[in-house]
Amino acid sequence: MNKFAPLAVILVIMGGLGFFLSQNNNKPTNAHNHSEHNHDHSHDGHSHDDKQNLIVVTPWEITSEDPSKSGFLFQRLGIAETLVETDNQGKLTEGLAISWQSTDNGKTWEFKLRPNVKFHDNTDLTADTVVKSLNVALSKPTALKPANIDKITALDPLTVKFELKQPLNAFPAYLAHSTSIILANSAFDDKNNVVKLVGTGAYQATKIEPPQKIEQVAFDNYWGEKAKIKNITYLANSRSETRTLLAQSKPNYLVYTLDSASLKRLQADPNIQVHSQSLARTIQYKVNVKDPLFADVKVRELMSKAIDRQGIATSILNIQDGMAEQILPPVFADWQVKTISQKPDYSAIKQEFIKLGFTQDDKGMLSKDGKPFKFTLKTFSDRPELPLIATALQNQWQQVGIAVDVSVGNFSEIPASHQDGTLQMALYARNYGLIPDATGALAEDFAPQGSDWGVMNWQNADLTNALTQLNALPNNSPESQALKQKISQIIVDERPITPILYYQQNVATSKDLKGLTIDPLERNFRLNQLSW
Numbered sequence: 001m002n003k004f005a006p007l008a009v010i011l012v013i014m015g016g017l018g019f020f021l022s023q024n025n026n027k028p029t030n031a032h033n034h035s036e037h038n039h040d041h042s043h044d045g046h047s048h049d050d051k052q053n054l055i056v057v058t059p060w061e062i063t064s065e066d067p068s069k070s071g072f073l074f075q076r077l078g079i080a081e082t083l084v085e086t087d088n089q090g091k092l093t094e095g096l097a098i099s100w101q102s103t104d105n106g107k108t109w110e111f112k113l114r115p116n117v118k119f120h121d122n123t124d125l126t127a128d129t130v131v132k133s134l135n136v137a138l139s140k141p142t143a144l145k146p147a148n149i150d151k152i153t154a155l156d157p158l159t160v161k162f163e164l165k166q167p168l169n170a171f172p173a174y175l176a177h178s179t180s181i182i183l184a185n186s187a188f189d190d191k192n193n194v195v196k197l198v199g200t201g202a203y204q205a206t207k208i209e210p211p212q213k214i215e216q217v218a219f220d221n222y223w224g225e226k227a228k229i230k231n232i233t234y235l236a237n238s239r240s241e242t243r244t245l246l247a248q249s250k251p252n253y254l255v256y257t258l259d260s261a262s263l264k265r266l267q268a269d270p271n272i273q274v275h276s277q278s279l280a281r282t283i284q285y286k287v288n289v290k291d292p293l294f295a296d297v298k299v300r301e302l303m304s305k306a307i308d309r310q311g312i313a314t315s316i317l318n319i320q321d322g323m324a325e326q327i328l329p330p331v332f333a334d335w336q337v338k339t340i341s342q343k344p345d346y347s348a349i350k351q352e353f354i355k356l357g358f359t360q361d362d363k364g365m366l367s368k369d370g371k372p373f374k375f376t377l378k379t380f381s382d383r384p385e386l387p388l389i390a391t392a393l394q395n396q397w398q399q400v401g402i403a404v405d406v407s408v409g410n411f412s413e414i415p416a417s418h419q420d421g422t423l424q425m426a427l428y429a430r431n432y433g434l435i436p437d438a439t440g441a442l443a444e445d446f447a448p449q450g451s452d453w454g455v456m457n458w459q460n461a462d463l464t465n466a467l468t469q470l471n472a473l474p475n476n477s478p479e480s481q482a483l484k485q486k487i488s489q490i491i492v493d494e495r496p497i498t499p500i501l502y503y504q505q506n507v508a509t510s511k512d513l514k515g516l517t518i519d520p521l522e523r524n525f526r527l528n529q530l531s532w
Helices: 033-037 067-076 127-138 240-249 260-267 297-305 309-315 346-355 385-398 413-420 438-445 461-471 478-494
Strands: 053-058 084-086 092-094 097-102 108-113 149-156 159-164 203-209 213-218 231-236 253-256 272-287 366-368 374-380 403-409 425-431 497-510
Touching (some): 053 240, 260 272, 260 497, 297 478, 309 385, 374 385, 385 403, 385 497, 438 461
Parallel strands (some): 053 231
Antiparallel strands (some): 213 231, 253 497, 272 425, 272 497
16 A cells, blocks of 8 residues: 555644645546546537536446445436435435335334336336345345345235344335345346346436446436436546546536535636535544554544544535534434534643653654554545545644554555454545435444444444344334434444544536536435436
């Protein structure tokens, strides 16, 4: 893994933390860079054909046609759908199912399917196709596994029955996850491999070219709001600088996940509209609690107190209200507990470390038992703000005498180093909206055995018991509310995972494009609502 070559220089000004960012200006290189050289900021004179094909650009590559690997993209692009959907407040709504109920307090569920739904091969959505699709999903990596489904059966052509091994009142939320998208029987071969992406969405895929391209066309027989733009091409492009240039090159680009420096540039372009939306995603770091540096909860607490969240929010993400003192974003209102956020007093924090038995050398750096307080923080550049935030943390912790090596690698290196036990700290963005009930995400991330994107060598019996009890309670009962508060408070107090900021999605496109909105749960780009 290469050590982080600074993308930014961040200076800490005592008496008020400020960041002065100077990004490198390396010329972007990418397979799609031919588009960068055609800058026409007037957008005048473009033919009608320029707007026939909307081009959606994000950093995320297509790894497979299988929903277990790239289902989140197929869901966002409106190609495939789930039984359960969500609204802007994270509440569950009708999807391919129009109603559901449990007959025995969360252990058995029946879902009524929407009638007259066609797959892209013009076969009907039936209970049998749902049973087939979800049984295939269960045979592969999926968020459905923690739901402990024992059996799925078709009671009649439009009713599906789920029998669980134990009660789970949050079960419908699991069926909103992208690995639970429903595909037609024709999507699978006789070994249940996905050989063709055949969903029910407003768009059908006509060509998929991993890792970078999908071509899709409006589906005339879609059951819901018909798409207004006929042709859409999806392109994966990992470089934020390139995505910015694409947004300005032609009027038919719709570009997601822009960094703050690009945001300011695009906001100044009179032909570009920029949309920003707070998401159910938290930028956070996890520590290996087995590492002697992080074993003491007081150390983890002091490290959190040394973070100037407001400074990072305003100077790196260019937002005013993104500070995160608890991991679940405000959209999960039932889980919110009282926290205090204040500007770090570095001198006082260093004294607290010294009271814990640390000593400082002549340069002010901390040691304990003859070993320097030094570790490696791993992150990745797919989200361009993460290396900048890592550098900010490096500078802030240095103020209290902690030395941090920042290492920027591949997205997959964090779970890999978790598995092999070498991880000390990882900085990443966690999407808590993939299962639109926080119970599911927390059950995965705070499992006693740990999780690739969750805790490492940490467990708490009270939290585990509370999650188990919560699964067996009605979602809006006073008892469930009390358990949610208890779980959140344990995480705040123990800090095996520490939040920094709530993430903001930034999107840019031509002002000619109408109907653009951002899903706060990142489930759907809502492409069928767009028009010229």
